[in-house]
Amino acid sequence: MKLLHGKLGPQFDALLFDNDGTLVSSMESVHRCWTRWAREYGITDEDFAAVELHGRPAAEIIADLLPEDVRAGALARIEVLETEDVTGGAGGVVLLPGAKELLSALPAGRWAVVTSATRPLAEARLREVGIDFAEMVAADDITRGKPDPEPFLLAAARLGVDPARCAVFEDAPAGLAAGRAAGMTTVALTTTHPVAELDADVVVRDLSAVSVLVGADGVTIETDDRP
Structure with missing residues (x-):
């Protein structure tokens, strides 16, 4: 209904x-941070575009993109990027x-x-x-x-x-x-x-x-x- x-x-x-x-x-902030993160980890634009970002835990997104042995560090990195983006006054959260x-x-x-x-x-x-x-x-x-x-x-x-x-x-x-x-x-x-x-x-x-x-x-x- x-x-x-x-x-x-x-x-x-x-x-x-x-x-x-x-x-x-926070779509502006999310896009900015995750794009930077993907480049740091050598993820191609094609692979990154194929993954749904919205409404999913970062750990699940990362599991779709990276091997297990680097996931913990990658998760810590995106957490730092996103939190600093908000607290640093970059804007993008309304x-x-x-x-x-x-x-x-x-x-x-x-x-x-x-x-x-x-x-x-x-x-x-x-x-x-x-x-x-x-x-x-x-x-x-x-x-x-x-x-x-x-x-x-x-x-x-x-x-x-x-x-x-x-x-x-x-x-x-x-x-x-x-x-x-x-x-x-x-x-x-x-x-x-x-x-x-x-x-x-x-x-x-x-x-x-x-x-x-x-x-x-x-x-x-x-x-x-x-x-």
Whole structure:
């Protein structure tokens, strides 16, 4: 089912947000850092272009490109490049529409960030756009990344809520697949992928089309994304 406007709830105890492509956009920074990294490791443009970067842990990307004996060093290198790119003021990380307003309407304990980035990198990106968060599940916390449900199930466990009473906000097919596999309601954003590639319960343009009502019996999600 794909709804562009309507109401869901109040069956939700927690809302779980992907970071890059959902709360922030760091595509400029990501492209800059990974292009430099690929050149340092002698990866051809053709091989690099064939690998999907968005929504995947860096360790999985690197495993697609390099032999096992150099992966640990390569992972440490891209972590340094990406974190320094954010903290060094190079730009390329921006707040996406509606993100801060929506999060400010949610009390602590009702939401978490669930990202494929490492914790230091995700924290640096969120600080760059002025988002404070109480709970995060990052690549450091899991053994299997999206589309496996582990990241979202861990977030639900940390918040002490039933996965069936969680809603996932994602922009990437892998993240939406992870949310579905976790038994959660999925809300897709068309910030990085076209509607045809997004399998979700609800599809909206971005978080500016989403509002919430928080009550004693749970959170109600309202979407309004009429053409």
